[in-house]
Amino acid sequence: MIAIRDLSKAFGKKVVLDDLELTVPRGKNTVVIGGSGTGKSVLIKCAMGLIRPDAGEIRIDGQDILRMDEQELVRIRRRFGMLFQGAALFDSMDVGDNVAFALRRLKMVPEGHIREVVEEKLSMVGLRDIQRLMPAELSGGMKKRVGLARAIASEPDILLYDEPTTGLDPIMADVINDLIISLRETLGVTSITITHDMASAYKIADQIAMLYKGKIIEVGRPEEIRTTSNPVVAQFVQGRAHGPITDESEEFVRFVSR
Amino acid sequence: MSREARVGIFVLLGLIVLTFFTFRVSKWGLIAEKGYRLTVDFDTASGLEPKSDVKMAGVPIGKVEEIELAGNRARLILRIQQGIRIPIDSVASIQTQGLLGEKYVEILPGKDVQRNLPSGGQIANTLSPVNLDEMVRKLSEIGDDVKKFTDSLSATFGTEEGKKALGDILRDVAATTASLRTVVQGNEARIERILANIDRLSADLSDISAANKEDVRATIENLRAFSDTLKTETPSLVRKLEEMSERVSNIAGDNRENLKESIANLKTASARLDNTLDSAGRVMAKIDRGEGTLGKLVNDNTVANSLTGAFDGISRYVGKYDALHMTLVPWVEYQTGTSDWKYYLNLKMQPTADKYYLVGVVNDPRGKRTDSSSFISVGGNPPVETRIVNFEDDWKFNALLAKRFSRITVRGGIMESAGGLGLEYDVVKDRFSVGADIFDFNRPENNRAHLKLYGNYDIFKNLFITGGADDLLNRDSAYRTFFLGFGIKFPDDDLKTVIGAVPIKP
Amino acid sequence: MTDSTAKKNGALRLAELLGERVHAMVLDLGAIFTLFLQVVSSAVRPPSEFRNIVKQMEEVGIRSMPVVLVTATFTGMVLALQSYSGFQRFGATSFVGSVVALSITRELGPVFAGLMVSGRVGASMAAELGTMKVTEQIDALITLATNPVKYLVVPRVVAATIVLPILVVFADLLGIIGGYFVSVYLMGANPYVYMSKTYQYLEFKDIYTGLIKASVFGMLIALISCHHGFVAQGGAEGVGRATTRAVVASSMMVLISDYFMTSFMF
Ligand SMILES: Nc1ncnc2c1ncn2[C@@H]1O[C@H](COP(=O)(O)OP(=O)(O)O)[C@@H](O)[C@H]1O
């Protein structure tokens, strides 16, 4: 279980997270939705310990990662896997080495079996026979799937997906959705998924949380979110141009209503 | 090739090159440990460094390994290559190579080739770090010049014409001396009478009385008569001298071609000799212009005349005392320090065997010193102030009184235009003498007195060589120098001949 | 506004700007020193970065060979040329060998190798790490339980520290050969005298102090360049800025540290 309390983070004068509260239940998939630039990526990077928040606590099974020393942090990070929004493949290595990175580093798989294991992980994300290719030779969607394969390669029990389906064709997006579901169901993975894709959110989520102005303004099961009475959440999930989110910016309103 | 192999080769090559350097440069190198060690002490090891060369006959045979202080002298530890034998009586000296003075230790091998220095031995004989090589080179150069000079002399007089001319000269000289003898002989009786009179006079003077007055008067009368006789004799003496000088100048005229040839020989002989002749020419030019005593002598008829008169008087004096030997002594000294010549012309007047007077002039190449500074810019750098010390030659004079006690001569008076004292010792009588002059005690800037050490050696009766060190105590090393030179002694007879032979300008 | 107040404001602004620069420099120095401590503490921990070190040795060492060797050769050549014509005025041309050997081993070999490596390797390190930073690859490393300092910085620092002295050994050799070539074939120096003078005054100390310097240069170049890569922000432009800073800072640091090392070692 991941329990985030009073989490605040500002970059200079810009407050991104403001006393944020979120509980991510074990073995469940929590989807975080929210507008672009609201701080979703910052949120999961904080959870991973990549960004140090200004205040708050992030408890993984009761242990606050913000109060851990470097060694404990390294140990707890081994339980995590993360898919980056931009895939973040190591472009000096080929696909095979990217996927095998953690396996080699942590010596989880003997060198002779690495190719096998990597091929298996790649097939899970719908890719085959691309181990020798360099990241620069891949399309954006393929990169994302290689990034996913790399994140799941070491079989972590907590997975953080930053927009896993963005940039994929609908069929591939659904393959990934199924993968996320099956990881949860077969391995009991606890995960946080960030997405704008509501179809995907409804499909994979056990609970959906809406991030708005640095806070989680609503948390609920997919059905609850779909039928929410909160106008902000409603505008977002229904994807309307007019509503409280866009009314905030007069200029934007003027532009949209023209 | 795998990456590991490439990197491995890279590292290995680097280590190989480093090892190579290590052996080439370091003390721990195998090469340096070979050979044996010798020690040698010097007053100063200034300019030497560990790893400086040790050479024998110019060939490197080892290195200076360490330099340390032993007492208050410098002790060098030399590493000599295996198989090089160094005789026990070898001499070590510190030498300089090139202008900037890269120093090295030169070992002059000794004669005792049976006994060689053992490992750890000490070279006992050392020379202070003077520039020995340089000195030897200059010495031999001078020797060459002298040889060339004598060669051309012998070439001049070796010809038939030359021999004939020489014969003529000798014949003339014989005739001259003969006639001189007759002059003196003609007056023999009178001189004897005068001396007798003087004898008597001195005897009588002790007992002066009215009775003797007559005798005194007679004596004075006699003296007057004597001088009258001399007066009548003098013109004929002068005439004879004139005749003689005429002959001598004729001889010189006849031999003009020979002289020209020998001068040509001298010119072609060597550049160095040319320089010598140039400076000789400078002196001659000075003489011509009437500078200096000799110049005045040559150019001024009245001086010449009065000199002739003086010689007359002197010859009378000589007739009386049979003493006062006069010797004109010109000589030159080549200074190694300044690479320049110092000229001397002294007239030595010796009335008795145990004393003499000396007057003369000296041309000192470092006589005048002018200090100036200028700004020089090299290759676009900001100009650097450069101090330029300029030396000019200057004339100085000597006037000394000397007294001899057995082999030691003490002299004093004016030396090079300053007060001074000297001491000379005859090592081989009338052949080889050594001496020291110290003068000019009040030099500016607290400088020490001028000390000159010299040795003179008469090669022939009239030709001598000299050598030594000049201005040894000077604080400024630009003045300290070794010198080597030669000179001629013209005794009074020759002097007359020479003066007579020099054409007197109207 | 009067003229004087304008001037005053200008001066104030200049002072402020200068203050900011100094402040940034102090921060950088602190960060670099911290990075150094992290390198030291993480280098000794498993897993060993041997393969990465070898890879970086190839990158920093073998690939820098051409530029370093060409530089060293021509440095030796121009040194011989200059000192020959200079020493001719004193008649001391036999010292050219000593001058070339001493200058190259003590100073020019290490410094020029350092500057060349600053330019070539410093830039590539900063660019590579900067790109990794802005494309979140460094974050990705962390998520894969890998300490980026250990994985990225340690091999670079170790490799540069080892490899620069080796480069300098080659530079020394080539510099001396370059000087020899010019002196003997162009200026007509006696080859035997030249070589004997080359080694006569050269001591092992001259060489190893040069190598120690080179090691420190290598370490500083790698640390500084990695630091600037690590703090890169904002896409390609940020990477470019980081690269420039890395090259400028490491070149400057080579010269500055050279002074202090020279004054301590000799
Ligand atoms: N390292 C950073 N430095 C400064 N600002 C940042 C940094 N990371 C994120 N931000 C800012 O925080 C805000 C949230 O970013 P992000 O979490 O990436 O948005 P999103 O919700 O689209 O993932 C953005 O406005 C971004 O400009």
Ligand SMILES: [Mg+2]
């Ligand atoms: Mg994002």
